[in-house]
Amino acid sequence: MSVAVSTLDGADLLDAYQAGQSSVFVSPRGTLLAEGVHSEVNTSGLADLPEQVAAVFGTCGHPVRTVIGAVPFAPDAPARLVVPRRLRRAPVLGAAPAVPAASAARESLPPIPDPGYVAAVARAVEEIQAGVYTKVVLARALRLAAPGFDPAPVVRALAYGGAGTYTFGIDLGGGRTLLGASPELQVARHGRTVSANPLAGSIPRSTDPAEDARRAAGLLESAKDLHEHTFASEAVAEGLRPYCRNLRVPSEPTLTATPTMWHLGSRITGEIVDPDVSSLALATALHPTPAVCGTPPAAARRAIAELEPFDRGFFAGMVGWADADGDGEWAVTIRCATAGPEGLDVYAGAGIVAASDPHAELAETTAKLGTMLTALGVFNVA
Template structure:
């Protein structure tokens, strides 16, 4: 039997995960382990992706009728989507883990000097104030030497530690693995029900409970962060509206916590109109949201290409799964890293608007980098 649905706890599948040999995706609805590669989807870009996957389902003749993998940030870059040889599912990992405030180790993460990033944010703020665009998300990438690094225990630790609602370890082939713990759901479809949870507007957490509460309350009241969040939530709602009826969009954002960050989030839900529209089709219609790109999207993309000195690859893309019935889950690929023969690349970004302060955005991205750096046991990276 190539497809197995288990009543076991998701920790059993985590124990079976091995980087380079399998892929794992952990979400609030369960754990999925994909083992082996029956077929790799040959992709030519974001626009044709749902049709290409549908063609694979129609012709592959394999009992596993699910694709698992990751889609990059750039719309014309190839995705890594596979039909696994064997697919196992399990229930959620025990009870939902608590999300404590940042540990002393995370809080001790030193500031990571990056004058290039500060200058890029300052340039973006000038352009926004001049009317070139309204928001852009600028990212940083840290490159770490790590010969023989195995991300397997890191993925397990991220999932068991509650670092994010969506933990993933995706085999990219060629000895490379995309791994991380994202707090942000791009879109999910289960039957006729659709949900999304855009996050935008953030502040680092504190180990001091009183200060942590003050920061959370301040984020909810921050005009700058609420303005930033509005771009993301409205764009997701507008993107889903043609596909959904009874779309419910919160009038006010709520707080979402990770061990390192507070975020503003809006849980958007609805019912799909056409059952033939898959979760992957919904995800490609939404990607990229203003939470990882900016607005207007085309102008923000050009600004990112000009101001970021690296190729994002799978960072700020989407990661997850979709099956032949159309069900699936896709998380935004943030709080992530890519490992391979040349070492590791760790990514984090921040939304830049007219009121952004370059030093504050640097501090925010340092805190976001802390999710992976803490899991790696790396602190002295200055």
């Protein structure tokens, strides 16, 4: 990856992040700080995105040959991908400063009433049982007033707090920022190695160690959650198979922990066949996965349009970077918020299958909202 030489470490790059002037992406491989905009990728949707990025690399005449940004959920909505004026990279974050325990704070959140969501889940279960589709992911959105809000301290707290494997603060332009901490890797390519980690099947964590262990063990044995996870894992494997050889797909999921949730995850790896297939091309081939949409995708999209009373925007899209060599990392845009002049929109979703209980899905989405609400310091939501 082409980057400007920097002596800063990951903590320094996080400290240098300024919302509205830069974007930051933190992963297990290191921290990237993108400052300013040299070129922007102009695209009307998902279909031609990898080609448009390649065209920008070929014509921008800039030594930084990397894009960073976000792709929305809707396939016909414009992405926000830019070649920055300067891109700095640092190793993984070192020791974290003292931060509150997100899981403990999450336990203090009261239930967030949402009768509309409960009704939407109940209708989805009826349609699944009638054979209209097999799974759909239904989301909730909370609007919070936030005059003068600065995303930077929240992004730093998420990066240090272990709230997710992939932390991001992406400048969307117009005074808007996409921020969050996603536990889910959509796809990464480093050299010839391709990896993905679909997550599906979840349960809220507990601050009581014994209860937390019981919930984790129960998730591994839950027929409903294992069924839901199978949809996501098989879809990602099928999406990658045309591009990869030696594809390794776990026969059973393992546990992935965040401070607020236990998830079922499957680490899928393979070797790229055609070196001209970039990480972004792989990511667009997988988007959207059943973990954020459902199956079959077309029917699930129709259900989402009918049952969700808001535009997802960049929620349930993908966020990350790609360079001119084809390498890159793309996380699924979950556990996130969009901040702007109009306030903060916070999102969370849950996978609905035939055995779903509407009130349990409400509790799951409340726990997932807890990641962002805790980082924002919000503990009481009417």
